[in-house]
Amino acid sequence: xxxxxxxxxxxxxxxxxxxxxxxxxxxxxxxxxxxxxxxxxxxxxxxxxxxxxxxxxxxxxxxxxxxxxxxxxxxxxxxxxxxxxxxxxxxxxxxxxxxxxxxxxxxxxxxxxxxxxxxxxxxxxxxxxxxxxxxxxxxxxxxxxxxxxxxxxxxxxxxxxxxxxxxxxxxxxxxxxxxxxxxxxxxxxxxxxxxxxxxxxxxxxxxxxxxxxxxxxxxxxxxxxxxxxxxxxxxxxxxxxxxxxxxxxxxxxxxxxxxxxxxxxxxxxxxxxxxxxxxxxxxxxxxxxxxxxxxxxxxxxxxxxxxxxxxxxxxxxxxxxxxxxxxxxxxxxxxxxxxxxxxxxxxxxxxxxxxxxxxxxxxxxxxxxxxxxxxxxxxxxxxxxxxxxxxxxxxxxxxxxxxxxxxxxxxxxxxxxxxxxxxxxxxxxxxxxxxxxxxxxxxxxxxxxxxxxxxxxxxxxxxxxxxxxxxxxxxxxxxxxxxxxxxxxxxxxxxxxxxxxxxxxxxxxxxxxxxxxxxxxxxxxxxxxxxxxxxxxxxxxxxxxxxxxxxxxxxxxxxxxxxxxxxxxxxxxxxxxxxxxxxxxxxxxxxxxxxxxxxxxxxxxxxxxxxxxxxxxxxxxxxxxxxxxxxxxxxxxxxxxxxxxxxxxxxxxx
Numbered sequence: 264x265x266x267x268x269x270x271x272x273x274x275x276x277x278x279x280x281x282x283x284x285x286x287x288x289x290x291x292x293x294x295x296x297x298x299x300x301x302x303x304x305x306x307x308x309x310x311x312x313x314x315x316x317x318x319x320x321x322x323x324x325x326x327x328x329x330x331x332x333x334x335x336x337x338x339x340x341x342x343x344x345x346x347x348x349x350x351x352x353x354x355x356x357x358x359x360x361x362x363x364x365x366x367x368x369x370x371x372x373x374x375x376x377x378x379x380x381x382x383x384x385x386x387x388x389x390x391x392x393x394x395x396x397x398x399x400x401x402x403x404x405x406x407x408x409x410x411x412x413x414x415x416x417x418x419x420x421x422x423x424x425x426x427x428x429x430x431x432x433x434x435x436x437x438x439x440x441x442x443x444x445x446x447x448x449x450x451x452x453x454x455x456x457x458x459x460x461x462x463x464x465x466x467x468x469x470x471x472x473x474x475x476x477x478x479x480x481x482x483x484x485x486x487x488x489x490x491x492x493x494x495x496x497x498x499x500x501x502x503x504x505x506x507x508x509x510x511x512x513x514x515x516x517x518x519x520x521x522x523x524x525x526x527x528x529x530x531x532x533x534x535x536x537x538x539x540x541x542x543x544x545x546x547x548x549x550x551x552x553x554x555x556x557x558x559x560x561x562x563x564x565x566x567x568x569x570x571x572x573x574x575x576x577x578x579x580x581x582x583x584x585x586x587x588x589x590x591x592x593x594x595x596x597x598x599x600x601x602x603x604x605x606x607x608x609x610x611x612x613x614x615x616x617x618x619x620x621x622x623x624x625x626x627x628x629x630x631x632x633x634x635x636x637x638x639x640x641x642x643x644x645x646x647x648x649x650x651x652x653x654x655x656x657x658x659x660x661x662x663x664x665x666x667x668x669x670x671x672x673x674x675x676x677x678x679x680x681x682x683x684x685x686x687x688x689x690x691x692x693x694x695x696x697x698x699x700x701x702x703x704x705x706x707x708x709x710x711x712x713x714x715x716x717x718x719x720x721x722x723x724x725x726x727x728x729x730x731x732x733x734x735x736x737x738x739x740x741x742x743x744x745x746x747x748x749x750x751x752x753x754x755x756x757x758x759x760x761x762x763x764x765x766x767x768x769x770x771x772x773x774x775x776x777x778x779x780x781x782x783x784x785x786x787x788x789x790x791x792x793x794x795x796x797x798x799x800x801x802x803x804x805x806x807x808x809x810x811x812x813x814x815x816x817x818x819x820x821x822x823x824x825x826x827x828x829x830x831x832x833x834x835x836x837x838x839x840x841x842x843x844x845x846x847x848x849x850x851x852x853x854x855x856x857x858x859x860x861x862x863x864x865x866x867x868x869x870x871x872x873x874x875x876x877x878x879x880x881x882x883x884x885x886x887x888x889x890x891x892x893x894x895x896x897x898x899x900x901x902x903x904x905x906x907x908x909x910x911x912x913x914x915x916x917x
Contacts, residue, residue, distance in 0.1 A: 288632055295455070295635045298420055302412040309409050313471050316401035319394045321475040321613070325483075326394065328606030330387040333380055335601050402468070409464050417456040423642060424448055432647040433713040434673070442525030447641050450524070451517060451634035458631025462624045469617030476614045483603050483610075484593065490585050491614050494578055498618045501574045502625055512564035513633040519556040521637070526553055564630070571625055579615030586611045647733075648715060654732040657724040662739070662820035662851040663689045664710065669719035671709060671874075679705060680874035682719070687867070692852040694862035696895060697871035703855045706871070707823050710853070712736055723821075741819030745826035747806040749798040754783060755790040757809055761816035769816060777812035779805075822852040859896055868892065 299306060428448070436444075480488035530546050590604035599607075664687040671680045680702050687693045695703045708714050709721060712733050721728045728736055741761070749757050758774055759765050765773075774780045774790070782805055786792040798806050814822065856862045863882045870878035870885065870892045878890050885892035 288629070291632045291636045291639065292628070294639060295459075295632060298416045299412060301419070302415060305408055305412050309405050309412070310467065310471075312401045312405035312408070313467050316398045316405060317468065317471040317475045319398035319401070321472070321479050321610070323391055323394050323398070324606040324609035324613070325479060326387060326391050327609070328600070328602030330384055330391070330602070331605050332600050332602035333384045333387065405468075406464055409467075410460070413456065413459045413463060416459070417452065420455070420638070421452055424452060424638065427642050427644070427646075430646040431644060433708065435644055440525035440529065442528030443521045444641075445528065446521035446524040447637050450520060451637045454517070454634040455631050455638065458627050458634070462627050462631070465620055465624060469620050472613060472617045476610045480607060480610050480614065483607050484590075484599060486593070487586050487589055487607050487611075490589060491582055491611055494582050494615055494618055497578050498575060498621070501578070502571060502621070505571050505625065512560050513629040514636065516557065516560035516564050516630070517633050517637060519553065519560050523550075523553045523557050526550060572619060575615070575619035579612075579619060582615060583608070583611055650732040651730045654735065655726050655730040656735055657726045657731065657739070663687065663722075663724050664821065664851055665720075665722045667720045667722070669709065669721060670717050671705065671714065672717060673705075673714075678874065680709075683874070683876060684719075685869065685876060685879070687851050687853070689851055690849045691866040692854060692862075692864070694854045694856055694865035694868045695871060696856055696859065696862065696868060696892065698895075701871040702874040703871055704825060705874070707742075707825060707853060707855065710821070710823065711740060711742065739819055740821040740823060741814035741817045742823045743807075743811050743814045743825065747798070747803070747810050749794055749796075749801075749806055749809060751794060751796045753788075753791050753793055754779070754786075754809060757794065758790075758812045758816055761813035762818070765816055773812045773816035776815050777808050779808045779812045782808075820850060822850050823855075824852065825855045826857065859899055870895075 424447075428444075477488065477492075480491055526549060530550070586608060590599060590607055593599040594601050594604050666683055666685045669680060669683045670678075672678050683706075685693075695706060697703055705714075709716055710728075712728060715729060723731070723736065723739070750760070755770060758770050758779070761773070762769075770790075771780065774783065783789055783792070792800070794800060798809075801809070854862050854865060859882075862868060865882070867879060868882060868885055869876050870890075872891060878885055878888065878892050880888070886896060
């Protein structure tokens with residue numbers, strides 16, 4: 264096999280992770296918020312509900328302060344003689360030298376001897392209860408609506424990622440580790456959703472609360488409000504200092520997580536190979552190293568982010584003390600009522616709490632944006648060239664395939680196929696043989712347009728395949744690879760995957776043609792036998808037969824077999840060859856083979872070396888020519904064990 268997927272020079276081979284350089288926090292966060300744009304109208308409603316909820320919430324302490332004033336005034340009224348007036352009490356206090364008490368009573372609504380006005384106090388309590396109930400209702404509605412917005416945004420993002428994966432060229436998958444890609448598609452998208460779910464509502468409510476509380480504090484006392492404002496620059500400075508250092512660690516954390524996932528997926532997929540070659544300790548050492556990287560990055564990021572909340576709490580306590588002292592002095596001077604000071608202290612808590620929440624959310628935001636950078640990096644990957652518009656289609660079912668001066672290379676400075684020409688007649692079988700790396704599988708990749716040619720033309724029934732839609736071209740082609748792929752489902756469903764809408768009779772006919780029917784009845788549930796995603800309840804050969812049956816059901820005009828019989832026993836191989844002979848009628852077939860016994864009856868055998876066709880002809884003609892094909896044949900059938908002289912140059916290449 265050749266090409267980057269088989270150890271060739273893929274553009275990202277061996278990297279095992281995303282690009283080293285991440286986007287800046289600001290642009291990435293802005294782009295992430297852009298995913299909410301389709302629900303902009305609902306976001307406006309969310310903000311309006313948030314304003315109503317916060318507006319009512321910030322009225323609560325002010326109303327409670329009035330209740331405190333009623334209680335305190337009633338208590339003070341019982342301490343002064345009944346029957347006099349408020350002004351008389353004030354004059355008496357001034358005359359006796361108690362100016363501070365006189366100023367305090369002057370600022371209060373006191374009726375000497377009246378006591379606490381419980382009727383007024385009751386209405387205040389009803390007002391407070393109503394305010395908080397309606398605030399909670401608006402907050403609940405806002406959270407419900409915002410949850411729907413976030414979930415729809417994540418649904419759209421997953422759809423974009425899924426669609427993007429289908430538009431990526433094969434070269435991308437050849438060059439990135441599967442576990443790393445899965446980490447971006449699953450872990451990173453989930454982390455973005457959790458981040459937006461946990462932070463977006465809090466950010467909106469915290470910002471609105473800061474604004475609302477700040478307005479109320481200035482209404483009560485500009486001096487105390489100015490003291491509270493000291494919190495803002497201190498909070499910004501602390502958050503920026505921590506965020507600047509922790510952002511890099513969060514990016515490193517998710518990058519290391521992707522690499523670790525790739526390692527785990529690779530190890531589990533090749534678990535048997537690891538055991539056979541005794542590399543358990545090496546795998547464990549590699550895992551430990553990469554796990555330590557995740558630990559160090561995660562610990563550093565979480566530790567730095569965890570510093571924010573205690574720092575915010577310390578700043579809030581300092582401001583709380585300053586407000587309590589300054590407020591007490593103003594009450595003593597008669598400049599503020601005790602209810603206003605109580606309300607202001609509550610406001611100071613309400614003011615510092617959202618600031619602390621915003622600071623503590625920095626770690627979540629940075630983690631989410633780091634994941635967003637990785638997902639956006641995937642979305643920004645170059646896509647395969649779009650289909651021609653308008654696309655052409657091949658007329659009829661002849662399936663004549665021709666290569667005219669085709670050149671191709673995976674890496675610009677490493678030629679692979681150069682000026683290759685061949686013609687496959689309709690209904691013929693073309694076998695492709697040659698040493699590893701000769702370009703056999705690359706030829707098939709070009710036919711399927713997994714890669715596009717750099718120069719020259721590949722034509723199907725006279726139509727340039729570059730002018731055809733990929734789906735149209737591939738719908739005419741059936742492919743059976745050396746590596747089987749079956750999904751979790753029944754055997755029937757796996758065969759039916761070859762053609763949508765196939766009838767039961769057609770499925771069974773394809774199964775019989777591929778000799779699946781011979782072993783399926785020995786299974787407990789027959790065609791309804793469930794396969795897991797690795798199809799471990801079938802042998803390797805049986806799995807291959809199912810994939811061949813799937814290709815037969817598709818009834819393609821072009822059939823590509825890439826070492827399709829390499830995993831079956833000799834008897835089954837003979838049965839498959841007989842079935843192939845029947846099914847190749849009126850079908851153009853390309854067979855890639857290392858075992859020359861499987862392609863003796865091919866109409867045309869192409870011998871490839873270094874991307875070029877060095878020989879072509881029938882089996883008998885090529886043997887008689889005593890060239891490269893003869894050397895390959897002798898290497899398989901005539902050379903004694905340990906004698907490499909009969910292999911020629913292929914001894915160092917196969």
